[in-house]
Amino acid sequence: MSGREFFTARTVTEALAGFRPAHRTPVEDVPLAAALHRVPAEPVTAPDPLPGFARSTVDGYAVRAADTYGASDGLPSYVDLLGAVRMGEEPTVAVRPGGCVAMPTGGVLPAGADAVVMVEYTAETMPGTIEITRPVAPGGGVVRADEDVAAGAELVPAGRPLRAPDLGLLAAAGVTNVAVHTRPRVAIISTGDEVVPPQVRSPAPGQVRDATAAALAGLVADAGGEPVLAGIVGDEPGALKARLTEVLPGSDLVVVSAGSSVGTRDETAGAVAAVGEIWCHGLAIKPGKPTLLADCGGIPLIGLPGNPLSALVVFGQVGTPLLWRLSGCQRPPPSPSARARLSRDLASAAGRLDVVQVTVRDGVAEPLFGPSALLSVLTRADGYVLVPEPATGLDAGSEVEVVLYR
Amino acid sequence: MSGREFFTARTVTEALAGFRPAHRTPVEDVPLAAALHRVPAEPVTAPDPLPGFARSTVDGYAVRAADTYGASDGLPSYVDLLGAVRMGEEPTVAVRPGGCVAMPTGGVLPAGADAVVMVEYTAETMPGTIEITRPVAPGGGVVRADEDVAAGAELVPAGRPLRAPDLGLLAAAGVTNVAVHTRPRVAIISTGDEVVPPQVRSPAPGQVRDATAAALAGLVADAGGEPVLAGIVGDEPGALKARLTEVLPGSDLVVVSAGSSVGTRDETAGAVAAVGEIWCHGLAIKPGKPTLLADCGGIPLIGLPGNPLSALVVFGQVGTPLLWRLSGCQRPPPSPSARARLSRDLASAAGRLDVVQVTVRDGVAEPLFGPSALLSVLTRADGYVLVPEPATGLDAGSEVEVVLYR
Numbered sequence: 001m002s003g004r005e006f007f008t009a010r011t012v013t014e015a016l017a018g019f020r021p022a023h024r025t026p027v028e029d030v031p032l033a034a035a036l037h038r039v040p041a042e043p044v045t046a047p048d049p050l051p052g053f054a055r056s057t058v059d060g061y062a063v064r065a066a067d068t069y070g071a072s073d074g075l076p077s078y079v080d081l082l083g084a085v086r087m088g089e090e091p092t093v094a095v096r097p098g099g100c101v102a103m104p105t106g107g108v109l110p111a112g113a114d115a116v117v118m119v120e121y122t123a124e125t126m127p128g129t130i131e132i133t134r135p136v137a138p139g140g141g142v143v144r145a146d147e148d149v150a151a152g153a154e155l156v157p158a159g160r161p162l163r164a165p166d167l168g169l170l171a172a173a174g175v176t177n178v179a180v181h182t183r184p185r186v187a188i189i190s191t192g193d194e195v196v197p198p199q200v201r202s203p204a205p206g207q208v209r210d211a212t213a214a215a216l217a218g219l220v221a222d223a224g225g226e227p228v229l230a231g232i233v234g235d236e237p238g239a240l241k242a243r244l245t246e247v248l249p250g251s252d253l254v255v256v257s258a259g260s261s262v263g264t265r266d267e268t269a270g271a272v273a274a275v276g277e278i279w280c281h282g283l284a285i286k287p288g289k290p291t292l293l294a295d296c297g298g299i300p301l302i303g304l305p306g307n308p309l310s311a312l313v314v315f316g317q318v319g320t321p322l323l324w325r326l327s328g329c330q331r332p333p334p335s336p337s338a339r340a341r342l343s344r345d346l347a348s349a350a351g352r353l354d355v356v357q358v359t360v361r362d363g364v365a366e367p368l369f370g371p372s373a374l375l376s377v378l379t380r381a382d383g384y385v386l387v388p389e390p391a392t393g394l395d396a397g398s399e400v401e402v403v404l405y406r
Numbered sequence: 407m408s409g410r411e412f413f414t415a416r417t418v419t420e421a422l423a424g425f426r427p428a429h430r431t432p433v434e435d436v437p438l439a440a441a442l443h444r445v446p447a448e449p450v451t452a453p454d455p456l457p458g459f460a461r462s463t464v465d466g467y468a469v470r471a472a473d474t475y476g477a478s479d480g481l482p483s484y485v486d487l488l489g490a491v492r493m494g495e496e497p498t499v500a501v502r503p504g505g506c507v508a509m510p511t512g513g514v515l516p517a518g519a520d521a522v523v524m525v526e527y528t529a530e531t532m533p534g535t536i537e538i539t540r541p542v543a544p545g546g547g548v549v550r551a552d553e554d555v556a557a558g559a560e561l562v563p564a565g566r567p568l569r570a571p572d573l574g575l576l577a578a579a580g581v582t583n584v585a586v587h588t589r590p591r592v593a594i595i596s597t598g599d600e601v602v603p604p605q606v607r608s609p610a611p612g613q614v615r616d617a618t619a620a621a622l623a624g625l626v627a628d629a630g631g632e633p634v635l636a637g638i639v640g641d642e643p644g645a646l647k648a649r650l651t652e653v654l655p656g657s658d659l660v661v662v663s664a665g666s667s668v669g670t671r672d673e674t675a676g677a678v679a680a681v682g683e684i685w686c687h688g689l690a691i692k693p694g695k696p697t698l699l700a701d702c703g704g705i706p707l708i709g710l711p712g713n714p715l716s717a718l719v720v721f722g723q724v725g726t727p728l729l730w731r732l733s734g735c736q737r738p739p740p741s742p743s744a745r746a747r748l749s750r751d752l753a754s755a756a757g758r759l760d761v762v763q764v765t766v767r768d769g770v771a772e773p774l775f776g777p778s779a780l781l782s783v784l785t786r787a788d789g790y791v792l793v794p795e796p797a798t799g800l801d802a803g804s805e806v807e808v809v810l811y812r
Contacts, residue, residue, distance in 0.1 A: 032604065033635075036624045050781065053611045057779045087641065088600030090611040106600055106712070106779075108612040148780045156785055163811045164624025165784035168714050171604035172617035172781050194494030194512055198438065198577035205459045205496040206514040211578035218442045218570025229439075235493065306512070308574050333812035334742035373463045373512075374554045375456065375578050378571035379562050405569045406739035 009282030010293075011389055012317055012353045019279050019293050019318075021300040024328050025182040025252050032170055037161045037224060038180035039329045043154045046173045049146035054109035056085075058141045061100040061122055061130055062113035065138040077132040081124070085110060100130050109142055116141030149173065159330035161224065181328040183226040184252035188213050189243055190232045191258055191268060192306065197232065211308040211375055212257040219315050222406075223323040223332075225253070240271035244296070248275065252326050254301040255319065257311050258290065268292065268303050276301060284352040284389070287372050288314035300326075307372055313355045313384070336404040340365035342385070347393045354387035358402055365402050381405065415688030416699075417795055418723055418759045425685050425699050425724075427706040430734050431588040431658050438576060443567045443630060444586035445735045449560045452579045455552030460515035462491075464547045467506040467528055467536055468519035471544040483538040487530070491516060506536050515548055522547030555579065565736035567630065587734040589632040590658035594619050595649055596638045597664055597674060598712065603638065617714040617781055618663040625721050628812075629729040629738075631659070646677035650702070654681065658732050660707040661725065663717045664696065674698065674709050682707060690758040690795070693778055694720035706732075713778055719761045719790070742810040746771035748791070753799045760793035764808055771808050787811065 010018070027041040056062065063079060071077040083093035084102035091110035095101055100117075101110050109116070118141060121134035149155065155173055156166045162178070170178065190210045198209045210232060217227035230247050233239045240256070247254060258268040269281055269292055276296030281303075283291040287310035292303030302319055304311035324332040340358075343366045348354040358365040360382045367385070368377050383404040387394055394400060416424070433447040462468065469485060477483040489499035490508035497516035501507055506523075507516050515522070524547060527540035555561065561579055562572045568584070576584065596616045604615045616638055623633035636653045639645045646662070653660060664674040675687055675698060682702030687709075689697040693716035698709030708725055710717035730738040746764075749772045754760040764771040766788045773791070774783050789810035793800055800806060 032620050033623065036627055048608075051614060051779075052609065055779065057777050085612075087598060088610075088612045106598075106614065143777050143779050147777075148782050155782075161812075162624075163785075164621050164628060165718055165787070165811065166621075167624045168617040168621030168718065169781050169785050171620035172615050172714070174604055174607060174609075174615055176604050192493065192512075198580055198582050201580060202454075203458065203580075204494075206491075206494045208457060208512065209578050209580055211574040214438050214577035215570050215572075215574030217439065218573045221442055222570060308578070312571055312574065334744070334810045336740035336742045338740070339745075371463050371549050371553070373457075373461065373549050375575050376554050376561075378575050379569075381571070404740045405571065406567075 008280050009284065010280040011284040011351060013389055015280060015283060015293060015318055016321060019300070020325065021295060021298065023252065023298050023300065023326060025184050025326055027179050028182050029177045029179055032167055032176050032178065035162050035167060035178045035180060036164065037333070038178070039161050039224070039327045040156060040158050041179050041181055041328055043158045044156045044170065044175055044178060046149045046151055046153050046155055048174070049151045050149040050173055051143060051145065053145050055143050056103040056105055056107045056109060056116045056141060057143055058116055058118045059105050060103055060116045060119045060141060062095055062103045062110050062116050063100045063132070063136065064095060064097055064113060065115040065136050065140065067098060068117055068132050068135040071132045071135050073133045079130050079132065081128050081130050114138045159328055161329060161333055183224055184323055184326040185228055185250060186220045186225045186253045186255060186323065187228050187230040187247040187251040188216050188220070189230045189240070189247065189254065189256045191235070191240055191256060192232070193235045195232050212304070212311045215308065215312055215378065216255060216257070216315060219312065219320065220323065223320045224327055224329070225323045235267060237267070240268060241274050244271060244275045248296055248299055251299060253323060254296065254299060255304060255315070256301065257304045258306045272301060272303060283314065283318070285314060285317060286348070286352055286354045288355070291318070293318070308375055309357070309372055309377055312378070317353065317355065336406050338383070338402045338404055339399055340402050342394055342396055342398050342400050343367070344396045345393060346385070346387055348387040348391060350392050351389055353389050356385045356387065357381035358383060358385050360402050365400055414686050415690065416686040417690045417757060419795055421686060421689060421699060421724055422727060425706070426731065427701060427704065429658065429704050429706065429732060431590050431732055433585050434588050435583045435585055438573055438582050438584065441568050441573060441584045441586060442570065443739070444584070445567050445630070445733050446562060446564050447585050447587055447734055449564045450562050450576065450581055450584060452555045452557055452559050452561050454580070455557045456554040456579055457549060457551065459551050461549050462509045462511055462513045462515060462522045462547060463549055464522055464524045465511050466509055466522045466525045466547060468501050468509045468516050468522050469506045469538070469542065470501060470503055470519060471521040471542050471546065473504060474523055474538050474541040477538045477541050479539045485536050485538065487534050487536050520544045565734055567735060567739055589630055590729055590732040591634055591656060592626045592631045592659045592661060592729065593634050593636040593653040593657040594622050594626070595636045595646070595653065595660065595662045597641070597646055597662060598638070599641045601638050618710070618717045621714065621718055621784065622661060622663070622721060625718065625726065626729065629726045630733055630735070631729045641673060643673070646674060647680045650677060650681045654702055654705055657705060659729060660702065660705060661710060661721070662707065663710045664712045678707060678709060689720065689724070691720060691723060692754070692758055692760045694761070697724070699724070714781055715778060715783055718784070723759065723761065742812050744789070744808045744810055745805055746808050748800055748802055748804050748806050749773070750802045751799060752791070752793055754793040754797055756798050757795055759795050762791045762793065763787035764789060764791050766808050771806055
């Protein structure tokens with residue numbers, strides 16, 4: 001057994017089930033305007049009932065329902081108009097038997113009334129007298145004071161990122177701050193003597209600009225994290241260990257995109273082993289086999305392959321779910337997807353998860369092949385198809401679920 | 407014909423096809439770290455070829471391919487080891503016939519070589535002599551200097567929001583700033599004497615906190631816009647017109663959530679007519695009929711129904727596509743969705759788009775009914791089902807596409 005196979009290789013399923021650090025980000029209070037897609041640490045409950053008063057749901061007349069029973073076009077009921085409720089104000093008049101009060105949609109139901117008849121079924125036949133041509137049941141045209149949300153009831157659950165409509169219900173309940181998990185801080189370290197920053201105008205022959213860090217930063221942001229670009233570390237012994245020691249205390253997750261050659265991959269594993277415990281070295285995923293997962297004193301670390309496409313694939317499959325977990329999320333948001341027919345056979349090995357980049361046109365998923373070193377696949381793909389671990393491949397023409405990039 | 411039906415009602419299809427303001431947001435330069443999901447105004451092209459040098463895709467030995475022809479386990483080829491290429495550096499040695507140079511993955515192909523044979527098919531049988539047991543074709547194990555992207559070729563298209571992987575390719579090409587459309591500034595105005603800010607601790611009877619503005623702000627952010635909460639305007643004559651006149655100059659889109667009663671809806675239409683041209687008043691959508699679309703000197707305006715759920719439904723169907731268009735986007739990102747079976751019949755009217763809130767459990771979409779005034783539906787729904795305009799309903803058990811909230 002060679003040195004680079006010393007550590008245990010795992011399947012992606014094993015990694016998702018078994019590599020589950022207990023670390024969670026702390027909790028902070030944020031205003032509603034900053035709470036979109038943040039994860040509440042506890043269920044948020046209603047301080048008071050909603051809407052808080054019995055409220056008309058229609059334009060019409062507040063009545064005692066019994067005064068409308070049997071009303072029809074042929075035999076209307078007639079009630080006295082006692083006054084009007086104004087929007088946003090408490091009623092100044094009550095409803096007595098044989099009387100009614102004009103109501104706007106959303107107005108407060110006056111005392112004595114138990115229903116609102118819609119204006120469409122009424123007419124003011126004489127000044128001060130309202131004709132009603134349809135009966136209304138008690139409670140008709142009205143929401144009760146606590147019908148929307150009872151005091152103390154849950155407004156939004158813990159562990160599910162807040163969606164735009166959630167913010168509306170919280171605002172209605174007067175909840176203007178929410179206790180949410182802080183965004184996980186993700187330190188992104190690139191390694192390799194050949195790697196230079198994107199700012200370098202004319203790299204020397206052999207040098208390549210760092211593609212992985214910028215793309216990873218985007219994936220981290222998409223998963224609710226806060227990317228922290230922690231720079232490029234050369235292959236000299238000790239350099240990576242020193243950088244890891246530096247960034248670990250301020251991070252919730254550390255991601256190292258390894259150099260692409262065997263030597264630098266071994267160097268990465270050595271540095272990681274010096275600051276934490278390696279959980280697996282080698283993942284049954286294609287592309288992305290030389291992946292490393294480690295626990296550094298409670299802070300998870302992902303060692304990604306040096307190939308940018310492989311690194312992004314692995315981060316999507318392993319890093320994104322991990323990031324949601326770190327931020328206390330039990331129900332990550334759904335990914336966009338599309339059903340499509342596969343244009344050709346895809347071969348795979350049983351026990352390995354294959355992630356195949358595809359374009360989708362007119363319902364056909366066309367795999368993008370070519371040297372894995374090509375970066376342009378990153379922008380040409382519309383999404384990817386998974387060949388699941390138990391499968392040995394997928395047949396041309398079979399219907400597949402394409403996870404779409406957004 | 408009553409006053410409130412004076413303006414033209416339209417279908418949603420007509421609105422999406424016909425209400426297409428020419429206004430686009432201006433263009434600004436942003437660094438890559440701020441470019442995620444922003445919309446490039448022009449295609450971004452590669453200043454130089456990528457990777458920029460012929461590059462090894464494997465660990466192994468750079469050779470002349472001809473020296474490996476016919477090599478096999480039984481009859482290996484033998485070549486002289488002339489030196490090694492170091493990562494990130496220009497080769498200091500060339501390959502001559504019968505010779506080879508050790509290569510790391512990603513290294514620069516030395517002069518004289520036209521292929522790299524994988525280390526797996528080699529052995530250093532004697533110091534300085536490499537045994538090769540598989541032939542390699544010219545170009546094998548190598549990407550050409552412009553194989554990934556040719557100089558001047560398109561890296562990312564205009565009009566498609568930048569995805570995380572796009573940022574990787576741009577970084578690799580040394581593009582560190584991108585010219586993108588500014589986020590559309592969306593002024594959100596709430597109207598109604600009964601509406602008070604979410605901060606009000608104990609609203610008086612009849613008052614309701616503004617739910618719509620907070621939720622709309624979230625929808626605007628999700629569609630790449632910048633929400634600007636422009637406050638609450640009462641029902642007094644002239645107030646809305648004054649606020650519109652104030653916010654229009656700094657906005658790319660204005661959204662007014664109208665008061666919920668007939669009187670305030672008429673008031674909204676009057677104020678809008680004073681500052682712009684009403685394109686339609688009334689939309690064949692349920693919920694959301696009392697929607698108004700207008701062009702205010704080139705700036706589009708959406709008058710939303712007073713009911714918060716209706717307002718969000720209409721904004722999702724009409725406002726979100728409009729917002730993407732304003733930011734120069736021709737290919738909005740896909741929405742998450744799921745196939746599910748409908749638990750019960752849904753009735754609709756032909757010519758009207760029905761948007762039905764549903765929960766999804768175990769592949770079953772369960773419509774959420776109840777008074778439309780209830781806000782709690784906003785957080786209970788997992789998404790919605792569309793009953794298309796031509797349909798008169800959907801049958802229980804039929805397979806539907808649920809657009810999921812995220």
